Amino acid sequence: MSEQEKLMNKVQMYHFAMVDASLFLDTHPNDKEALKFFKRVKEMCEKAMEEYQQKYGSINIKDGEKDTKWEWATSAFPWEVQQ
């Protein structure tokens, strides 16, 4: 597995933890333990995303601008398998 794939896996893992926790919180909005968990994985997700975006291209459109280029449109899309 390439470094890029490893880092994307990290992004996906932490992002998924956020998604799953947010569904739980929707029906348990006062659960302190879940809130703490959400905050923790959110920080990990943001860190992994930032590292990925710096090295390999934007995940979020708000980060799509790189130097003098609109990199959002030129970097690979996620359904392509990297060779």
Added chain:
Amino acid sequence: MFSYQKQLQYPVKIKNPSPALAKIIVTQLGGPHGEKGAASRYLSQRFAMPYNEVKAILTDIGTEELGHEEMISAILYQLTKNMSIEQIKADGFDTYFVDHTAGIYPQAASGTPFSADTIASTGDVLADLHEDLAAEQKARLSYDNLLRLIDDNDVRDPIKFLREREIVHYQRFGEALRKTQEKLDSKNFYAFNPAFDKK
């Protein structure tokens, strides 16, 4: 509003093309228990929900289903990339190929195009939530049946992930139903529809 993130919810990395598998997996995009119907159902139903936590769960599960639509499409894309004409004929994929080539088109495994009937938005809070509970079970059983038919581990892996999500969504919809019932008359949940009747 919605914004796009350039990542799949779970990795899809398929090495071997198989039009035969694409032919059955397409049902989880546009079939009766597919992800397109699920996403549209929840994102439509939420407008009839009087309670914020229930609006939240429908919004967030509906949004996740959009990500699942993308995952199924990615599976179909990878299964049909680099397939040969011989494979297309041998696997019986010719009936799809003639209209859609290797493009993504929402239909059931039987070839029936996506039907808006699967969206089932009634404007009745209890009817909608019961629909959603059943829908998650039906999606789960479709994934169970797909797993009975698929040997390739590259394909099984994301399908197993999607199956797990149906179970989690079922649990959350059960909680949404309980929360809704707590706000209604416990002697007769059906005395009035809180989405329409004044009281």
